[in-house]
Amino acid sequence: MHADVVATRSFPSELDSVRAARHFTAGLFGRGSGSAAEDAAIVVTELAANAVLHARSGFTVTVSRSAAAVRIAVRDNRPLARWNHGRPFDVRAGHGLSVVAQLARDWAVERRPGGKVIWAELRTGTAAGEPA
DSSP states (O other): OOEEEEEEEHHHHHHHHHHHHHHHHHBOTTTTOTTTHHHHHHHHHHHHHHHHHHHOOOOOEEEESSSSSSEEEEEEOOOOOOOOOBSOOOOEEEEHHHHHHHSEEEEEEEEEEEEEEEEEEEESHHHHHHHH
């Protein structure tokens, strides 16, 4: 996806950071964006919670947009330890990443030096559904 970065913000490894990341992301969407803002808030909440609870790491949220999608990426400082049959995590129905997978048109985990990035792309329906 060729995208323009809308905003980036780093957060410390604290439970309150999950809520702050949700508010940061939701605040990028205009009034009347409805489900697009709600979906983005759910996705960033799940990814931020994973960074704090499982990676035990501070994290950086980057929100980008293209004509067709909004990408929410969360980078943490914990490298991937192993891959499970081509997937880095056990994705169980009703839990974090399965919720992200249901909302996103695509998502992935990418190894980075000193950590990883988990991103999810959400379709944009209207201009009002895109971050400003």
